[in-house]
Structure formats: structure tokens, C-alpha cells
Amino acid sequence: MAKDGLLLFAHGARDPLWARPFEEVARRIAAGRPAMPRVLAYLEFMQPAIEDAADQLVRQGCSRIHVVPMFLGAGGHVRRDIPPLIERLRERHGTAVEWILHPPLGDQDRVMQALCDTTLGLLGSEEQQ
Numbered sequence: 285m286a287k288d289g290l291l292l293f294a295h296g297a298r299d300p301l302w303a304r305p306f307e308e309v310a311r312r313i314a315a316g317r318p319a320m321p322r323v324l325a326y327l328e329f330m331q332p333a334i335e336d337a338a339d340q341l342v343r344q345g346c347s348r349i350h351v352v353p354m355f356l357g358a359g360g361h362v363r364r365d366i367p368p369l370i371e372r373l374r375e376r377h378g379t380a381v382e383w384i385l386h387p388p389l390g391d392q393d394r395v396m397q398a399l400c401d402t403t404l405g406l407l408g409s410e411e412q413q
Contacts, residue, residue, distance in 0.1 A: 289346030294354040296326030348382040356390030
């Protein structure tokens, strides 16, 4: 039976405060699925890099790793950079690990709806206009 792991993958930034929302998402996932190994990794500027995060999950015995790009849009990083990174992980770990690359979070309907609802909430009710 496969042991699932979760690799949350964000862009990264020079400012460490940028990562706070992503760290909070990782914390909430940990609270909701405490038994599931998880790592938050970054494409650039921050650590761990995807390779180090993947190695950590494999060391924890994960044989099926869900990679969730925490990007709002499917721009160049999602289309050009992430697929070769996943391919390198497949080469590095062979057939012992299954890598499942999910669509970026911003392409998920529930995320789009949450952004819409939050924006409308900031505007207040129609009666106030």
C-alpha cells in the first residue's frame, strides 16, 4: 500500500514575510491531516528547494507524493519550470515513488470563488452603495 505525502510548492521571495500565508496553509493542512507527511518547498529564493523537500518525504517512507503548485495562475513557472522539475524527481527516485502533479491552486474553482467572495466582502453589501 502506498504511503501518501504532500509537497506544497510555492514560488518563493526574498522577503521571508511573503511566505506567511503559505506557511499558514501548511499548518492548517497539518491540523487537518496530522498523519500525512508534508513539506512546503519553493522554486527560488527560499528553502527548501523541491529536490530537498522530495528527498525528505521519501525518507519518511512516502511512495506516492502529491505535488500541489501554490500558484494563482498557470504562467511560465507552472507551464515551463515545474514539469521538468517533476521529471527530474522521477529520474532521481525511479519507480519507487509515484509523483502526482496537480493543477495550480489558482485554477481550482473553489479558490476562484473564495477570491471572488473575499473581494465582494471587502466592498460591503449593495445597500451601502
